[in-house]
Every structure is written in C-alpha cells, then in structure tokens.
Amino acid sequence: MGLGAYLTLAAVLFAIGLFGVITRRNTIGILLGIELMLNAVNINLVAFARFNADVVGMIFTLFTISITVAEVALGLAITILVFRIRRTVVADHLDLLKG
C-alpha cells in the first residue's frame, strides 16, 4: 500500500473525530472525539516517517502521544472539577461566561 492509502485512512479518521467533537454534548464524549483526531495525526506522522525512511517522524509521534496523555489527564480533571461545581458535564449547560 502506498503513502496515499495511509493518508486517506487518517483523513477519514480525522473527519470522524471532528464529527464527534461537533455533535457530542457530553464533555467526555467531546474528549473522545479529540482523541480520535490526534490518533489520525499520529498515523499520518508514522506513515510519512516510514515512507521517507526517517525515524525523526516517529520520535515526533512519541512526543505527541505523551503530550496527549497529559492533555487527557488534565482535561478529565477539569471535567471532574466542573462536575463538582455545576453537577453536569453537558457542554451546553456550562455557560457561566455567557454575557
């Protein structure tokens, strides 16, 4: 399979993740969509690294994976905190900053 096949797969995965981010109402559901999008980007990076025979792209993927884990841990901690204060994790109900 050529590079184009992997990039197409990643593009479809990214679009599915974006659809999830837009349509989900639960904050945790939105985070899951973001995970899918980041995953698509990782596939792109690894595919480019492999088809250029250059491991630097794979190292970049290593960094994005680690940073994503930190991001998810913080995002879910914020979700738990918001839930304690507002008793809801539905994103539409979190409108404290609305003027």
Next chain:
Amino acid sequence: MTLEAMTFWALGALLLASALMVVLTKNLFHSVLYLALSLTVTAGIFLALDAEFLAAVQLLLYAGGVVTIVVFAIVVTERLVGARITQTSRHIVTGLVVSGALLVAVLGFLRGVPLPVERPPLGVDVTRAIGQVLLTEFVLPFELLAVLLLVGLLGALYFARPEE
C-alpha cells in the same frame, strides 16, 4: 492481493468502524470501549508501518492509560447522578457538513500531489535508531517532556483533589 494490502484493508475497516461507533453510540461507556478498540487497531497499523516501538507505546499509553482515565472520569461524574450514562448528540447536520467539507478538501489535496508508493528499505533497527536519536539529538525536548508530564500530573492532582 498481497498480504500487506489485506492487512491494511482489514485494519483500516476495523479502525473506521470502531471510530464511527465511538461518535455514534448512545452509551458513553460503550463509546470508551470502542475507543479502546480503535486505539488498539491503530497500534496494529503502526506495526504494519514497521514502527514496533510506537505500537508498544500506543498500547501502553493510549489503550492502557487514556482509556483507564476516561473510565474513571465516567464513573466519577455519572455514578453520582444515577444510572444516566446515555448521551445525546446535537448539530448532526452541521457536523456532517463541516467534517465532510474537511474530508473532501483533504482528499482533493491528496489527489493532486505525487506520493511515494514504494517504501524505501530501512536498513537499521527502528527501535534502536529511535533510542539513539532520542537520547542524543532530541535529548533536550525529551527532558522537557518529562517536566511537562510532571506538571500535568501535579495539575491533574490539584484539580481533582478532594474537597476540603
């Protein structure tokens, strides 16, 4: 059809199907389980791309770590309000239009550029090469990453600490 093509199509179909289930299923807990499946299949795609080390990292950090954290978050936030674990979606038409437009744009771009079809031979052990480059050329970002993870850990602990 070669073995590699069959592997790619099988993994790709499974990945896209599980990803669709992540964004479409009503039950949030099932959604997380499908996410675990799609992250595991992604590790398989990394294997198909000769990145064994990244496949292991993907399984350990994503499929192991992230899914566990998300399950914890669901248990903490949903159990307290009863058995309401279902979730609804909104703006489905907007979501379809935006993600469809993005997909068409990216695929249109991909059709226009020449992309390599054959993989160049690697010549070296990928895991060994990653280790060597990571601890020589990229040692500073590597150490910064450790600091970032520490800060993230402390921040998460601070936010989720028990109420006084």
